[in-house]
Amino acid sequence: MVNWQITATTIYCDGVENEVTVLVYKDGRAKCIGFDQYGESGRNVAELIKKSKRLGRQLKCEGPECERVIQYRDKLFAEEEELA
DSSP states (O other): OOOOSEEEEEEEETTTTEEEEEEEETTSOEEEHHHHHHSTTOTTHHHHHHHHHHHTSOOOOOGGGOHHHHHHHHHHHHHHHHHO
16 A cells, blocks of 8 residues: 555646646545635636636636546546555
8 A cells, every 4th residue: 555645736727728736635635726726716716717708718617526636536546556
């Protein structure tokens, strides 16, 4: 069994058209730092709205249950199972 507590990676999120950092904890919790920036009350929401208009499509942070975050978490735990 691999001995770790937390891991982080940076992924490209097409939901906000930017790179975001994803944290995964040993207990299965996962968090996207992008949610703090681009979520409904995030500090970069105005930037996201401007970028949406410029690109001609709706950009939106999907929040804590984002498919990208869940996929990364699941991939990480699947790799850990293979090593066990």
